[in-house]
Amino acid sequence: MDKILVTRSSMPDFEEYINEIKEVWDSRWLTNNGVKNRQLKEELTKYLDVDNLETIVNGHMALEIAVQVLDLPKGGEVITTPFTFVSTTHSIVRSGLIPVFCDINPDDYTIDVDKIEALITDKTCAILPVHVYGNICNIEAIDEIAKKHNLKVIYDAAHTFGEKYNGRGIGSYGDISIFSFHATKVYHTIEGGAICFKDSALQNKIEEVRDFGIHDEESIPFVGPNGKMNEFCAAMGICNLRHIDGEIEKRKAIVECYIEELQGIEGIKICKPRENVDPNYAYFPVVFTDKYKKNRDQIFDELAAENIGARKYFYPITNAIEAYSDKYDAKDTPVALDISKRVLTLPLFADLSLENVKKICSIIKR
Numbered sequence: 001m002d003k004i005l006v007t008r009s010s011m012p013d014f015e016e017y018i019n020e021i022k023e024v025w026d027s028r029w030l031t032n033n034g035v036k037n038r039q040l041k042e043e044l045t046k047y048l049d050v051d052n053l054e055t056i057v058n059g060h061m062a063l064e065i066a067v068q069v070l071d072l073p074k075g076g077e078v079i080t081t082p083f084t085f086v087s088t089t090h091s092i093v094r095s096g097l098i099p100v101f102c103d104i105n106p107d108d109y110t111i112d113v114d115k116i117e118a119l120i121t122d123k124t125c126a127i128l129p130v131h132v133y134g135n136i137c138n139i140e141a142i143d144e145i146a147k148k149h150n151l152k153v154i155y156d157a158a159h160t161f162g163e164k165y166n167g168r169g170i171g172s173y174g175d176i177s178i179f180s181f182h183a184t185k186v187y188h189t190i191e192g193g194a195i196c197f198k199d200s201a202l203q204n205k206i207e208e209v210r211d212f213g214i215h216d217e218e219s220i221p222f223v224g225p226n227g228k229m230n231e232f233c234a235a236m237g238i239c240n241l242r243h244i245d246g247e248i249e250k251r252k253a254i255v256e257c258y259i260e261e262l263q264g265i266e267g268i269k270i271c272k273p274r275e276n277v278d279p280n281y282a283y284f285p286v287v288f289t290d291k292y293k294k295n296r297d298q299i300f301d302e303l304a305a306e307n308i309g310a311r312k313y314f315y316p317i318t319n320a321i322e323a324y325s326d327k328y329d330a331k332d333t334p335v336a337l338d339i340s341k342r343v344l345t346l347p348l349f350a351d352l353s354l355e356n357v358k359k360i361c362s363i364i365k366r
Contacts, residue, residue, distance in 0.1 A: 059180025
């Protein structure tokens with residue numbers, strides 16, 4: 001059997017992409033907010049149901065720019081989750097801020113809102129929660145805490161492209177939400193990302209910070225990165241956006257097959273969908289408890305022996321990696337630590353056949 005990867009990028013037809021970049025080729029306007037970027041921004045704003053949106057070179061840079069434009073004080077503390085990709089924490093540290101790790105809840109692995117307030121100090125300036133695997137955080141509770149303590153909220157929504165909560169685009173929550181359009185995501189622009197924000201007064205600042213902090217040819221009021229998305233990535237995004245609803249439907253069928261095969265088995269835990277959420281079926285995480293006959297690592301190895309790639313995602317958790325383990329103790333977030341040692345995300349991409357899904361499940365059950 002050919003190797004089944006944990007993910008595989010969706011792509012438009014070759015000719016569709018070539019046709020999309022023809023205008024770029026002819027104009028030689030390759031970056032700096034060209035016609036494809038402007039078109040993509042307009043289409044994404046509508047599709048994601050957000051008020052304001054700016055495209056960015058990648059999701060990580062979107063996080064860093066989001067932190068910068070909110071003018072959070074240097075040395076301030078940002079409450080976040082260790083159960084995430086390292087980008088989330090790196091964006092805080094690289095911005096001169098201090099991450100404060102809050103544990104997760106054991107049901108959907110998002111930040112445990114009941115533990116946030118105990119971590120707030122006079123240095124706390126923001127909360128940076130993560131919608132994990134497409135599971136939506138407790139937005140209402142986070143909003144209430146933020147208002148009570150006058151804190152900014154930046155959502156890492158990298159996993160939730162196209163999702164809606166209570167009929168509203170997920171990117172419209174918080175002061176800012178960011179998306180990743182990396183090639184492994186449900187929707188991608190090869191590399192890319194976006195910042196979504198409520199306050200239109202942030203528009204010019206985001207644009208300027210994204211472009212080295214340049215205001216005009218003779219004025220540079222900010223220190224900023226090169227965060228611009230190029231035209232070839234934007235063109236890929238335009239193509240993929242045409243097909244995204246069909247891609248999500250294919251993913252839905254795969255997830256439903258996984259659930260049918262694995263639900264009800266003692267020792268295998270599957271996330272329950274939250275009410276009032278339109279999901280995007282980004283990931284299929286499975287947690288193996290002590291009641292299962294083999295542990296996560298054994299199952300990972302058995303799948304690998306059958307040429308099937310699964311992922312220990314997220315493992316290790318952020319406060320356990322070398323870059324942070326000398327400053328933090330992962331045992332302070334015991335739920336996140338425990339889940340990280342038990343979770344496996346199974347292969348999931350639009351072209352994965354249901355036959356292979358059943359093959360994967362049969363190995364696990366065996």
